[in-house]
Amino acid sequence: MTTCATSTSCAAPTNSAASAGRPVVLTGDRATGPLHLGHYAGSLRNRLALQETHDQYLLLADSQALTDNAGDIAKVRDAVMEIALDYLAVGVDPAKSTICLQSQLPALAELSMLYLNFVTVARLERNPTIKDEIRARGFGRDIPAGFLCYPAAQAADITAFRATLVPVGADQAPLIEQSNEIVRRINATAGVPVLPEAEALIPAAGRLPGIDGRNKMSKSSGNAIPLSATPEQIAAAVRAMFTDPQHLRAADPGRVEGNVVFAFLDAFDPDAAEVARLKEHYQRGGLGDALLKRRLDDLLQGLLAPIRARRAALARDPGHIRAVIRQGVQRARAITGQTRDEVFGALGLFQP
Amino acid sequence: MTTCATSTSCAAPTNSAASAGRPVVLTGDRATGPLHLGHYAGSLRNRLALQETHDQYLLLADSQALTDNAGDIAKVRDAVMEIALDYLAVGVDPAKSTICLQSQLPALAELSMLYLNFVTVARLERNPTIKDEIRARGFGRDIPAGFLCYPAAQAADITAFRATLVPVGADQAPLIEQSNEIVRRINATAGVPVLPEAEALIPAAGRLPGIDGRNKMSKSSGNAIPLSATPEQIAAAVRAMFTDPQHLRAADPGRVEGNVVFAFLDAFDPDAAEVARLKEHYQRGGLGDALLKRRLDDLLQGLLAPIRARRAALARDPGHIRAVIRQGVQRARAITGQTRDEVFGALGLFQP
Incomplete structure (x- = not known):
């Protein structure tokens, strides 16, 4: 048609x-x-x-x-x-x-x-x-x-x-x-x-879930990262991101299901094999949230920086x-x- | 406005x-x-x-x-x-x-x-x-x-x-x-x-009631006289028009309420005083439906003839x-x- x-x-x-x-x-x-x-x-x-x-x-x-x-x-x-x-x-x-x-x-x-x-x-x-x-x-x-x-x-x-x-x-x-x-x-x-x-x-x-992991991402739920987010807003959102509340120490085994950081890595990380390896490591124990969140922060900063820059330039006209x-x-x-x-x-x- | x-x-x-x-x-x-x-x-x-x-x-x-x-x-x-x-x-x-x-x-x-x-x-x-x-x-x-x-x-x-x-x-x-x-x-x-x-x-x-006197005039009720009605259709509609079913002989007193012929005379007869006189006569007795219907038929023929003629001329173009x-x-x-x-x-x- x-x-x-x-x-x-x-x-x-x-x-x-x-x-x-x-x-x-x-x-x-x-x-x-x-x-x-x-x-x-x-x-x-x-x-x-x-x-x-x-x-x-x-x-x-x-x-x-x-x-x-x-x-x-x-x-x-x-x-x-x-x-x-x-x-x-x-x-x-x-x-x-x-x-x-x-x-x-x-x-x-x-x-x-x-x-x-x-x-x-x-x-x-x-x-x-x-x-x-x-x-x-x-x-x-x-x-x-x-x-x-x-x-x-x-x-x-x-x-x-x-x-x-x-x-x-x-x-x-x-x-x-x-x-x-x-x-x-x-x-x-x-x-x-x-x-x-x-x-x-x-x-x-x-x-994609919201950063709170409770609902899908939406502005009205207050759990969203806007496309115009500043580097600081991105970093703060990743820091606040829901992972596994039982995963108190890096050495503990952690849950991947319902873990927002992994949901984001699934959505945005171009290296699927590495994400699979990280999941396996996380579930086994010995992988801390901090390392994962750093990886995700890098990814999102890289994804959103050019979008934010183009958006700001366009908004001037x-x-x-x-x-x-x-x-x-x-x-x-x-x-x-x-x-x-x-x-x-x-x-x-x-x-x- | x-x-x-x-x-x-x-x-x-x-x-x-x-x-x-x-x-x-x-x-x-x-x-x-x-x-x-x-x-x-x-x-x-x-x-x-x-x-x-x-x-x-x-x-x-x-x-x-x-x-x-x-x-x-x-x-x-x-x-x-x-x-x-x-x-x-x-x-x-x-x-x-x-x-x-x-x-x-x-x-x-x-x-x-x-x-x-x-x-x-x-x-x-x-x-x-x-x-x-x-x-x-x-x-x-x-x-x-x-x-x-x-x-x-x-x-x-x-x-x-x-x-x-x-x-x-x-x-x-x-x-x-x-x-x-x-x-x-x-x-x-x-x-x-x-x-x-x-x-x-x-x-x-x-x-305006329909000619059957049961409902308001409408095409779907089959009780309507279209503006394009022929002289014969008008005459037939007036003949069929509901009056007073108890008014069997001209000499009898007749009812005006619900009498479609009077409703039509009220709507179309320019001589309101004469219509009032006819109503009074009808109610008293001594006035037949035929005379009233002849008056109404004349009225409607006179009203619709020029409309019908203009309509037919317009319909050709x-x-x-x-x-x-x-x-x-x-x-x-x-x-x-x-x-x-x-x-x-x-x-x-x-x-x-």
Whole structure:
């Protein structure tokens, strides 16, 4: 599936991002705050690979962030710039990946509203991801309607770009299934396969834990290392990192499972054989936390120093970031608008 | 409140429809079928008056019709043309009223999706109009999400045009209250009164009954007289019209309450004094149904003949109707897009 099979607007983009023949991948981030090492391990670095082989669209998901942050729009607004900085700092290339802003793409809202007619309230309420997230947020009965409806909005995001591949965490897979259900209903109603189904791309590695080892890394849990962390913040985070509370002396045998330092080494150390050797040594006894933490600190300092430097340089020119987003929006408007027209046309809505 | 207080795009319209200083009225019809005499009595003829004194927007509400007709899009599509013909046939002047198509106005979907974050699922479920309509349609648990959400979409319609006056039936008044609730939340969040509240304009006369006298007139009840009715259809409808089943002979006293012929005379006979005299005579006894029905048939033939003739002439040139809708869409896009920009800006969303 390509973006441009029937699109006349695909002539407009002048760089390789919309080159024909590549599979389309849609991903992005809810605009609720700057990104951290958990995002880097779980998705950002995959995007660097994907942009070489796919038509990749990165959605700065401010509209979706509003579904549970309507009371703090300043946070959502500021996060858009922070996340765009993070993207560029880690090496996302706007000539290869289209970075675009959800609230600036009317076709996404138009398709969302359309799709809401093809899914029942009961089906939305049964969605396991939504059920979990409603519970996690403590909404009770006061669920914002936009939050309940966001699976339809996500289906709009995916289909508007004609994405066939959507990188998501395992807990988000039901949302892709929901999107495909809507696709099948739209195609059945239209009588032609106007939209492609999408596949979830679930990373082999699990989520990176936070430094406290209690939950996955997240800003709201206060256990995250942001991509913009200073050398001191990195060092402090590594020092505070949860290991094995029973491993009181270096000579004692230690546990690897649940040990955050090893989880980080698994995620970031390029020398897997050495990490395996260190694990074995740690479990046997005789390997202290201090040595491991020094290794990890070196690794993270080396990983984040160039990202932090690029991020700081980019942050000095917000006009450039805005221009990157504007160009992405322009490209994304052409593609999503085309899909909107094709879907409305295939369904047989009145065309004046 | 005017459409153009802060709008730069208001320079574009070249006719009086967007003339500054007039209050804005939004009305329209769900695109589910051609209009009938019930619409004429309850709303269409009021619009002829309103277009002389107000900035009037008439929404061909195809998107809203999809919320409970996603399985019959052809009906919705065809109804758009039929209703536009009805509007022009009764005397709506596209130079005075803006006739526009809901699905062609992306800002309505954008505002709808935004507003869904400012209303809870519980609040939507409590809406008396929605509760009644869910019952009437027998949706049970299988309510399309779009149907539950349509009060937010209606708030988008009203506010996008900055309408301060919305003609609705008494049963629809809760929807205006729901819209105003959303307006207050948006304004409170923005910290500025970016949107005006609207007032329901509820017609003094109740709804016109169907010819069977059992329900209000509606196509689905099979008790309607369409605006395009032929002379024979009008005559047959008047003959079949429910009067007083106890009024077997002209000499008997008859009942006026629930008598459809009198309801129609109340609605359409310009000589109210004569209708009052006829009622009194009927109740006293000595006035037969045949005489009343002849009077009503004459009235309706006289009312509908020119509408039918204009409608038939207009129907021969669908290209003209499409052009009228296109012009209305263009005008409405400028105004609704401006409101969308103002709302997103006032709320402080990221502007690239």
